[in-house]
Amino acid sequence: MSTVTQPMQAYRASLLHFHADPALSSDAHSWIEDGLLLVEDGKVKAAGDYASLASALPPGVAVADYRGHVITPGFIDTHLHFPQTDMIASPGPGLLPWLETYTFPTERRFEDLAHARSVAEFFVDELLRNGTTTAMVYCSVHRESVDGFFEASHARNLRMVAGKVLMDRHCPPFLRDTCVEGVRDSEELINKWHKHGRQLYAITPRFAPTSTEEQLALAGELARSYPDTFIQTHVSENVDECRWVRELFPNHRSYLSVYEHYGLMRQRTMFGHCVWLDGEDWARMADTQSATAVCPTSNLFLGSGLFDFETADGAGALLSLGTDVGGGTSFSMLQTMNEAYKVARLKGSYLPALRMFYLATLGAARSMQLEGTIGSFAPGAEADFIVIDPKATPLLARRTSHANSLEELLFALALLGDDRAIRATYAAGNLVHSRLPS
Structure with a gap:
């Protein structure tokens, strides 16, 4: 097992993570269109606006550019x-x-x-x-x-x-x-x-x-x-x-x-x-x-x-x-969201896409009593995260190109996405899967 990580790593993309259940709060998530995720020693250092964080990066820290993609907790x-x-x-x-x-x-x-x-x-x-x-x-x-x-x-x-x-x-x-x-x-x-x-x-x-x-x-x-x-x-x-x-x-x-x-x-x-x-x-x-x-x-x-x-x-x-x-x-957890949405509809209720992504990240961490350890970008959380490609397939690319809201974007990913939408997977700040050469 390798635990060697760079002193600091930086990733630029749209960032999505949760700090509450969307079913209970109207302010449950953070969505940063042009965001920067900073990782140090395998843990989250910060997650915020690129414009705010980039200027404070230490010299020599390269920024992995995933613009056009969404980074969420794993x-x-x-x-x-x-x-x-x-x-x-x-x-x-x-x-x-x-x-x-x-x-x-x-x-x-x-x-x-x-x-x-x-x-x-x-x-x-x-x-x-x-x-x-x-x-x-x-x-x-x-x-x-x-x-x-x-x-x-x-x-x-x-x-x-x-x-x-x-x-x-x-x-x-x-x-x-x-x-x-x-x-x-x-x-x-x-x-x-x-x-x-x-x-x-x-x-x-x-x-x-x-x-x-x-x-x-x-x-x-x-x-x-x-x-x-x-x-x-x-x-x-x-x-x-x-x-x-x-x-x-x-x-x-x-x-x-x-x-x-x-x-x-x-x-x-x-x-x-x-x-x-x-x-x-x-x-x-x-x-x-x-x-x-x-x-x-x-x-x-x-x-x-x-x-x-x-x-x-x-x-x-x-x-x-x-x-x-x-x-x-x-x-695929995306395909699992797809079926969860349909099950909810058949039972007469409705699962928004934000709720489904919450259940697969912070909601699961809370269920496991591991909030603060995994499931979010809270400072100090373990840097397990994924890079999602909204244009991974022709159909996804066509649908997400005219999404009018974050909910529409996430809903398309949940209903149309699968393993092909996962561009990269990181565990404790280390790349452990990539669909493309790193």
Whole structure:
């Protein structure tokens, strides 16, 4: 891993970042048409008008000229599965048969460290190609999968969160751990990888049906022992899954309350999906500051349901966006915004483009309790940022050439953009992806 950076780096482009939720504030974002981003020692030094900052640049600092482009904080994907990379776009009639037919057999191969490393290398590069600089990642049940992922991330000096899946029932024997071994392995991985460089660990029960009550209880104890780790799992994704949980946990009020009972609802908990939560569930989400990863491409692909933004916002819940690869069908957060917009419309609400970009940057950082570390251009934040090309494709160029507002520009990027719109990706001030020669 290289941490060597120039004493100061400067980037000229239009700058966009957020300091509040556009759904709650009319002054939530900063948009600087001709801006300058200054980076020093891998962190943001300043972000402001070019005319104001350029004159104060130290002698010899070259300015990377990205005029005509938009620089934003790197995208943050709060829910996806790196072992499912090779099975993306696999057909299935629903979540549970899809898991049995494709997911579990594919994940079996991750007991092989060489295989885990190979997939992790591709997976991380694919994230960067799509402008994602931080992700909350599910590995497989195997320790080797966690090592393979974090090795790839650490080598690129990325801010990533990941964890070994805990799964001690209702899965094939070749993927089954035990309640004690699974949590013991997780603790050893926490001590190995959590806060190692920019890596962070997530305690990761796959979902309630594949963990015994004993395993969930031990996972809760582990979370209490390591309160600055993350927790990630799935909840209320699919009606058949919800029905199954009611059968397995008949003494709990709801699917979500199973996790709360075992101490798995707190700050830094990220629940994937949350499609079928009720009002009391949403109140508990807000009260505990647990967060939601909304996964529209996956929910549409598997027919799981439509996320209710209006109800979640009414409860004051923390929201972010996840691609959910490989149930999700794209690594692109722009394409994820595209589908989120349509899901909101089908549920009778509306997501402005500014809100979608917020959810993929500062909103995600807030959901992860990492505001000030990632997700904005606040002074001292880690310099993870992307350069977006509004003319990346002929159609984008044609549409954005007559955009009459920032909202129109961002909406076109969200609805028409994909990996081709990401001109460059920087992590801790270092170029880690470029579509063109640097």
